[in-house]
Amino acid sequence: MSKYDCLKLENQLCFPLYACAKAVTRHYKPLLDEFDLTYTQYITMMVMWERKSASVKEVGECLYLDSGTLTPLINKLESKGYISKARSSDDARGVIITVTGEGMKLRDRMVKVPGAMGGCVALSEKEATQLYNLLYKILGHFDQIDEA
Amino acid sequence: MSKYDCLKLENQLCFPLYACAKAVTRHYKPLLDEFDLTYTQYITMMVMWERKSASVKEVGECLYLDSGTLTPLINKLESKGYISKARSSDDARGVIITVTGEGMKLRDRMVKVPGAMGGCVALSEKEATQLYNLLYKILGHFDQIDEA
């Protein structure tokens, strides 16, 4: 029992969180490679599939990403033909991105991906729900801190 | 209820994991800035504080990182004076890194960091343990997959 115990890797909660998130995206990679998408591009497409259209700012709020990350990423998705970009007519500062027909077709082709990944994680239904709730509890608390 | 529900962001387990890990390291940043360390440098020092000495390969196994990430990071920690590098005498392929006196002094100065971060996460003891166990369960399963 030392005063340094709190600095041991095994006593950290953040480290398994960090390592686990990386492990998950690493195991997503072979699944996503078939569609020529990275994980971040994939979740960006998820937002687009649901909303059809959104500003860069809105996408950033959904994904906790800023324009420094999203601008090049969105340009790549545009060059792949999955989304289109246009200045907002309401407010010329904003850029509205819209999912294309090709982008919607991609959704059909990717329906099997979450299932394939789920088989990889191997938690029970109950454990998965537990984890889900704990993670959103932390995220919610951070959101609260940040808006203050 | 659509066949596309599995592709909704809110139905993903991976997304809050990814977002939460980023939120945690983001909130670590102001704490670590005072010591001129990044999060990855910080956990690398944790390994060094515990082991005093380890090969690049061993550090990588502890942290789930490869030489592409560790080589430049270790060079930075060396230039800050917290560790030293030397070829292994046993096996000239290996590079052994060793924590310096300055590196050990840093541990004393950083004892307050985990507590400060813990106050930020705001889970009960029980929830934190639950989360810890779930994360290591996933990591353990991935380890199993990977070694096969």
Place this chain on the structure above:
DNA sequence: TTAAATTTGATTGTGTACAATTTAATTGTA
């Protein structure tokens, strides 16, 4: 014992992340 296979760390290239700054557009206010 050598030649092939493996291992270790470094290097290169791509893709995030995110802070900080810049530019253009909009809003608020005196």
Place this chain on the structure above:
DNA sequence: TACAATTAAATTGTACACAATCAAATTTAA
């Protein structure tokens, strides 16, 4: 109305992450 403050994206710079490749050293096996 003017003009300061704010906002949205883009840009720039630093630091991971990791795949792929390389070079040097070591191990294995024929």
